[in-house]
Amino acid sequence: MELNIDLNAFLANISLLSLIAIIGISLYGILARPNIIKKIIALTIFTDAANLLAILVGFRAPPSQPPVLLTIKPSPEELQSFSQVAVDPLPQALVLTAVVIGMAVNLLIIFIALQVYRLYGTLDVRRIRRLKG
Amino acid sequence: MRKELIVATSLTVTIIVLAYVITLGSGLGPLFNGIRPLAEVYLRTTLNPSQPSFTAMSPEGVTAIVWDYRGLDTLFETAVFYLAIIGAIAIYRGVSEKVRLNGAGVGLSMIVKVVTKVLIPINIAIATSIALHGHLTPGGGFQAGAAMAVIPMILIIAFSRYLLLDLKISKEVALAFRSIGLAGIALTAFVPILIGLLSGVNAYIMQNQLKADASFSLPAYLGDALVSGSLILYNISEYLAVTFGFSMIFLLLSIEEDIVKEQMRGDGVEH
Amino acid sequence: MDLTYLLLAVVMVFALIATYLAIVERNLVRAVVYSAVQSIAFTLALYLFRAPDIALVYLPITVGIYPAAILFLIKKTEEVEQP
Numbered sequence: 001m002e003l004n005i006d007l008n009a010f011l012a013n014i015s016l017l018s019l020i021a022i023i024g025i026s027l028y029g030i031l032a033r034p035n036i037i038k039k040i041i042a043l044t045i046f047t048d049a050a051n052l053l054a055i056l057v058g059f060r061a062p063p064s065q066p067p068v069l070l071t072i073k074p075s076p077e078e079l080q081s082f083s084q085v086a087v088d089p090l091p092q093a094l095v096l097t098a099v100v101i102g103m104a105v106n107l108l109i110i111f112i113a114l115q116v117y118r119l120y121g122t123l124d125v126r127r128i129r130r131l132k133g
Numbered sequence: 134m135r136k137e138l139i140v141a142t143s144l145t146v147t148i149i150v151l152a153y154v155i156t157l158g159s160g161l162g163p164l165f166n167g168i169r170p171l172a173e174v175y176l177r178t179t180l181n182p183s184q185p186s187f188t189a190m191s192p193e194g195v196t197a198i199v200w201d202y203r204g205l206d207t208l209f210e211t212a213v214f215y216l217a218i219i220g221a222i223a224i225y226r227g228v229s230e231k232v233r234l235n236g237a238g239v240g241l242s243m244i245v246k247v248v249t250k251v252l253i254p255i256n257i258a259i260a261t262s263i264a265l266h267g268h269l270t271p272g273g274g275f276q277a278g279a280a281m282a283v284i285p286m287i288l289i290i291a292f293s294r295y296l297l298l299d300l301k302i303s304k305e306v307a308l309a310f311r312s313i314g315l316a317g318i319a320l321t322a323f324v325p326i327l328i329g330l331l332s333g334v335n336a337y338i339m340q341n342q343l344k345a346d347a348s349f350s351l352p353a354y355l356g357d358a359l360v361s362g363s364l365i366l367y368n369i370s371e372y373l374a375v376t377f378g379f380s381m382i383f384l385l386l387s388i389e390e391d392i393v394k395e396q397m398r399g400d401g402v403e404h
Numbered sequence: 405m406d407l408t409y410l411l412l413a414v415v416m417v418f419a420l421i422a423t424y425l426a427i428v429e430r431n432l433v434r435a436v437v438y439s440a441v442q443s444i445a446f447t448l449a450l451y452l453f454r455a456p457d458i459a460l461v462y463l464p465i466t467v468g469i470y471p472a473a474i475l476f477l478i479k480k481t482e483e484v485e486q487p
Binding site for chain 2: 005006009010012013014016017018021058059060061066067068069070071072074076079080082083086087088089090092093094096097098099100101103104105107108110111112114115118
């Protein structure tokens with residue numbers, strides 16, 4: 001079968017649409033699933049997908065390289081060619097802290113879920129809603 | 134299970150067909166064909182001795198942005214990290230991890246324990262090298278802390294949490310090491326101002342290399358080795374803070390539920 | 405055709421299937437394992453996006469620490485999600 005389309009764009013579109021679908025599925029998980037643990041799992045997947053989308057903003061079509069210089073005494077020509085091929089380091093720096101801080105906040109949510117179970121005896125939001133006090 | 138597989142397959146096929154249809158038109162336009170001008174500034178100045186008032190003196194663009202160009206952001210992110218872990222500890226207030234259950238703490242089989250003992254030194258070496266080379270190669274304080282925080286978790290699962298208690302790694306010890314890390318970050322942030330005040334030159338908070346109106350700069354080279362001024366200090370401090378922050382959480386999370394309930398109930402009767 | 409885009413498409417479709425299984429699975433232990441599989445796929449995607457820093461921090465966090473914490477939570481509470 002002859003494919004008369006831009007294959008690179010086709011594959012890139014598959015990845016983009018998959019990422020959007022992942023965001024949609026995890027949003028469904030956060031909003032519609034009754035169990036708090038399932039909500040936490042969906043929330044982490046949603047955070048990860050959002051972070052990946054942020055990285056994707058700074059991506060540059062191959063041939064490209066990570067934003068790390070391979071020499072510690074660069075000449076001006078090397079710096080010039082480096083800035084022409086390296087990807088955007090700013091989203092990576094922001095996501096780097098977001099991943100670790102997000103994990104710490106997730107751990108706080110896990111502790112709160114544990115406390116909810118100790119007080120109510122269940123992690124099902126429908127049953128927690130029915131219990132008064 | 135079969136229903137889920139059918140739905141997953143049809144989802145994949147839908148996405149591939151949708152991508153094909155989108156590509157048949159003009160598509161989403163040219164993808165990934167360049168970066169923003171700001172990014173080029175960062176890439177050109179991350180290690181550029183010919184522009185001393187803009188460079189961060191580190192070949193690693195990401196670490197340079199995390200701790201130099203946008204250092205204050207990271208400082209406050211670390212504050213959020215601190216507060217999240219303090220919040221988790223506050224939920225466990227009054228619960229001591231030193232109480233032991235009879236008969237518990239056997240751990241997994243001999244094979245797992247021996248393999249763990251072999252792997253732990255390798256893991257420590259990798260994490261430390263990630264932290265110490267954070268300004269030269271991909272890596273840094275956050276990455277090293279995350280890699281190191283796996284160790285207490287593996288120890289708890291393979292040997293039970295009583296091993297950490299026998300090694301004298303309690304909640305208080307972890308809190309102390311974490312405070313050392315945070316104090317290191319704060320100190321490194323204030324060192325330029327202190328030196329500036331003492332020697333009478335202009336200096337800013339979290340300054341690394343010299344700026345146009347502040348001629349103070351931390352040493353970029355230690356002998357022949359490139360240390361990138363404050364970056365290596367920040368990386369080591371953040372390494373300590375992240376490692377022991379997560380360790381503390383795991384110490385608390387591994388306490389048996391019976392002990393926690395007993396102590397929390399005891400608390401309620403007292404007050 | 406560029407190898408980066410091909411691997412990226414494969415990895416992202418893999419992550420999509422793992423995400424779907426993680427969300428619909430009723431047994432929470434299995435859901436966490438599917439979520440860890442999704443994280444591995446995302447780590448490969450991050451590597452392909454030329455972000456080795458993020459891959460380094462992302463792998464221990466989402467394949468080591470986070471499943472362990474959730475498994476502790478599941479062990480102390482309930483294992484099956486009620487329909």
